[in-house]
Amino acid sequence: MSSHFHQDTTDEFIPSLDKTTDEVAWDLYRKAIRFGNWDPAAIDLSQDKQDFAAFDEDLKGYLIHFCTGFLDAEENVALKFCPWIMLGSSTEQQAFLSTQLLEEFKHTEFFMRYFKEVFGRERISGVQNIVQQKLDERVKKMLAALEQGPEEREAALVEGLTHYQGIIEGVQAMTGYDVYEAVFGSKGLLPGLGEGFARIKEDEGRHVGFGLRMLKLFARNPAHARRIRALYDEYLPHILIRYDQPVVVDGREYPTPPEVRGRERLTKMFERRLRDIFGKPVSV
Template sequence: MKEQVNMTTADDLILGLDKSTDEVAWDLYRKAIRFGTWDPASIDLTRDKKDFAELDEDLKGYLIHFCTGFLDAEENVALKFCPWIMLGSSTEQQAFLSTQLLEEFKHTQFFMRYFQEVFGRERISGVKNVVQQKLDDRVKTMLAALELGEEEREAALVEGLTHYQGVIEGVQAMTGYEVFEAVYGSKGLLPGLAEGFARIKEDEGRHVGFGLRMLKLLARNPLHAKRIDALLNEYLPHILIRYDQPIIVDGKEYPTPPEVRGRERLTKMYQRRYRDIFGKQASV
């Protein structure tokens, strides 16, 4: 019998403003210790190998492209997340954010294992994710802010939370889970990948919920609200590229499954996150 996981959803954290940010951060730190200790190496991939071998070539090609996007994203942030921890304004906040760093490496390990054991190949190159690529400059800005005053540090953290927990995890990743379910999970395919996504989503429920909760509070400052709004609007066309690009694997182009509806799903999730922070619809 699988361990019952205590799910923390983004909605729970965004709506529950009765506790201080530090109290919430410490509660989430404790939950991460208790419930976030799943092992990527323990997920059974036996059925996935069989299912993948029996998929038609179009669905194989799309899945390799799709999972490459996840592996690239998880690995990229795992290697760059330290500034988010360092900019936390208290021990409690830094403690919770430190659990996110570990979890990003676990997510990376899961997808690396999936490529090796199920696909039997390396990830492909050329999957575009502009918002992920912009993390290089984001990290430089956040590190530079560590040497500045409290206002500059808070401003850098606001932008970092918007960029990563708000857009990358809160919109891109959450949309990806929906796409997997629509194309593969709803058909009973790839149960190991389904379990991996479920576990990752549990972790990211804590990440996204905490980040959005902080942004909702920080947006009470008009200067922060203006910058959050500007970043969300700046990044919207970039996140749509994730599902607008051609699906090319080893030089061959594959069709996008009709169930994906990527642009529609991304736009809907983007609007949801905007409402989470500002309580209103984005004017885009």
């Protein structure tokens, strides 16, 4: 598989509104079964080992920091995703959401393997991702809603979809793929990481597409629309921290490659998501 993927294909995955949500969920469930069966252990990392060994210390430090953010995020949600499944309002929706749980563990496995085989070390500590940390509180709210009525359950699901599929996957992760391509993939570097990202992006295209379609429908309710927009606005400063923080590995600070342009990329993706949900240009 080519390691290259481009901005113009990033967002072409929101399912049509012509079918019912249950029909869409079942279609995505079937796609996950047919197309999501890649094996994280089968991706060839031999060239990545050579590329990494040849990097200067600055690029090595940045890559370790960059991949730690992904490993932490994938593992964090894999361990916490069950409430999203449980709040699904039908067998079809729960079936599709259950595929996301497995896929998050596969993504975690890929990055765990990358650290072991390419970096030859453990992940670093101290990479800030406040929106990920807020999942602890989100999970408690979603679990509590399971004991409440339909309106409370729906409100909790709206917030959960906004928080995870809409912001963490839909903005943060999608920006990260573009950063990989700009810094490494476009130069023919780290093809194993590129294949891993391409596979992960295919999975998350289903996750984000379903989440954004749900949010687009929920946003027809003014109360839901206000809460979706409020969460996006509340979390924007927190997701910008992902690229504003210093790159520190083992106590040493490393420069950010000029191609990253993380704040610029992330802000554009943030605005794109608001248009996906609300259907018109939205000022940030």
